[in-house]
Amino acid sequence: MENKTHESIVGxxxxxxxxxxxxxxxxxxxxxxxxLARLVGTxxxxxxxxxxCGGGHVAFRLAPAVGQVVACDLSPDMLAAVAAEAVRRGxxxxxxxxxxxxxxxxxDARFDVVASRHSAHHWHDLEAGLREARRVLRPDGLAVFxxxxxxxxxxxxxxxxxxxxxxxxxxxxxxxxxxxxxxxESAGFAxxxxxxxxxxxxxxxxxxxxxxxxxxxxxxxSLQGRxxxxxxxxxxxxxxGSFTIDTMTLEAVPxxx
Numbered sequence: 001m002e003n004k005t006h007e008s009i010v011g012x013x014x015x016x017x018x019x020x021x022x023x024x025x026x027x028x029x030x031x032x033x034x035x036l037a038r039l040v041g042t043x044x045x046x047x048x049x050x051x052x053c054g055g056g057h058v059a060f061r062l063a064p065a066v067g068q069v070v071a072c073d074l075s076p077d078m079l080a081a082v083a084a085e086a087v088r089r090g091x092x093x094x095x096x097x098x099x100x101x102x103x104x105x106x107x108d109a110r111f112d113v114v115a116s117r118h119s120a121h122h123w124h125d126l127e128a129g130l131r132e133a134r135r136v137l138r139p140d141g142l143a144v145f146x147x148x149x150x151x152x153x154x155x156x157x158x159x160x161x162x163x164x165x166x167x168x169x170x171x172x173x174x175x176x177x178x179x180x181x182x183x184x185e186s187a188g189f190a191x192x193x194x195x196x197x198x199x200x201x202x203x204x205x206x207x208x209x210x211x212x213x214x215x216x217x218x219x220x221x222s223l224q225g226r227x228x229x230x231x232x233x234x235x236x237x238x239x240x241g242s243f244t245i246d247t248m249t250l251e252a253v254p255x256x257x
Contacts, residue, residue: 030197030199030247031195031197031249032117032146032195032197032247032248032249033057033058033061033117033146035195035249036058036061036062036115036117036144036146036249037061037062037065039142039144039249039251040062040065040066040113040115040142040144041065042065043065043066043067043112043113044066044067045067045112046066046067046068046112046113047066047067047068047069047070047110047111047112047113048062048066048068048069048070048111048112048113048114048115049069049070049072049106049110049111049113049114049115049133049136050062050069050070050071050072050115050116050117051072051101051104051114051115051116051119051129051133052072052073052074052101052116052117052118052119052120052122052123053071053072053073053078053079053082053096053119054073054078054117054118054119055078055081055082055085056071056078056081056082056085056086056094057117058071058115058116058117058146059071059082059086059091059094060085060086060089060091060094062113062115063086063091063093063094064091066093066112066113067093068093068094068095069093069094069095070094070095070096070097070106070111071083071086071094071095071096071097072096072097072098072099072104072105072106073096073098073099074098074099074100074101075098076098079096079097079098080096082094082096083096101116101119101120101123101128101129101132101133102123102124102125102128102129102132103132104132104133104135104136106136107136108135108136109135109136109137109138109139109141110136110138111136111137111138111141112137112138112140112141112142113137113141113142113143113144114133114136114137114141114142114143114144115143115144115145115146116133116144116145116146116147117145117146117147118146118147118148119147120145120147120175121147121148121164121171121172121173121174121175122170122171122172123172124172126172126173126175126183127183127186127187130145130183130184130186130187130189131187131188133187134187134188134189134254137254138254139254139256140253140254141253141254142251142252142253143189143251143252143253143254144249144250144251144252145180145184145248145249145250145252146247146248146249146250147174147175147180147247147248148174148245148246148247148248149174149175149176149177149180149196149246149247149248150173150174150175150176150179151176151234151246152176152177152178153230155228155230155231156230156231156234156235157176159223159227159231159235160174160235160245161173161174162223163220163223163224166212166216166219166220166223167206167207167210167212167216167220168210168212177194177196177248180194180248180250181194181250184250184252188254188255188257189252189253189254189255190252190253190254190255191250191251191252192251192252192253193250193251194248194249194250194251195248195249196246196247196248196249197246197247197248197249198244198245198246198247199244199245199246199247200236200242200243200244201242201243201244201245202242203238203240203241203242203243204240204241204242206242207220220241221241224237224241224243
């Protein structure tokens with residue numbers, strides 16, 4: 001058995017799939033991106049951080065509204081794809097920087113806006129990443145965290161974490177809204193608002209995007225088929241395995257040290 005660090009697993013999973021995440025409709029658009037744009041507004045002098053940028057969709061959405069966006073990710077392949085796409089779109093104010101969420105390579109209070117989308121459920125340590133987000137944000141700055149959220153019920157949570165891990169070994173945890181609130185406040189933020197959205201996932205593309213092994217695909221489908229009625233209803237599981245999840249957009253501002 002090959003022993004790898006969590007960071008190397010994340011890099012392996014996402015590096016070769018940079019193009020898939022750049023093109024993925026689930027990641028390229030959504031109510032959360034629309035809400036992000038409304039929350040940030042127009043800030044021509046602002047510096048923004050896209051933390052755990054993945055395909056760079058936060059950076060691309062914010063670039064026309066701010067002075068500069070730094071797209072930061074663990075994967076150099078992802079960053080190369082984001083840089084190339086920024087050039088293709090004519091977004092000259094998008095820069096890239098490699099780094100871990102838990103150890104960001106930026107000075108204190110560097111950014112006016114920190115936004116992170118669909119990244120935190122891969123972080124090795126959520127609270128450490130949030131503390132770093134707080135550290136690099138100006139005292140009068142804005143933070144927006146967007147991610148998949150787990151059900152509050154124990155049964156729903158267990159089911160969801162299980163299929164997520166079967167699909168993608170870089171998965172750490174989808175946190176509930178309650179867990180997110182607690183972690184964000186513990187890291188030195190005050191929560192201003194939380195908006196939740198339902199997102200439909202096509203099963204075939206959801207597994208293909210992560211190159212999920214066929215035996216794991218079968219295991220997920222088996223779990224779906226044997227799930228309790230309340231789970232099947234909550235996730236709106238369809239005959240082909242497609243299902244619906246909850247996502248969250250959380251707006252926060254730094255609390256005084």
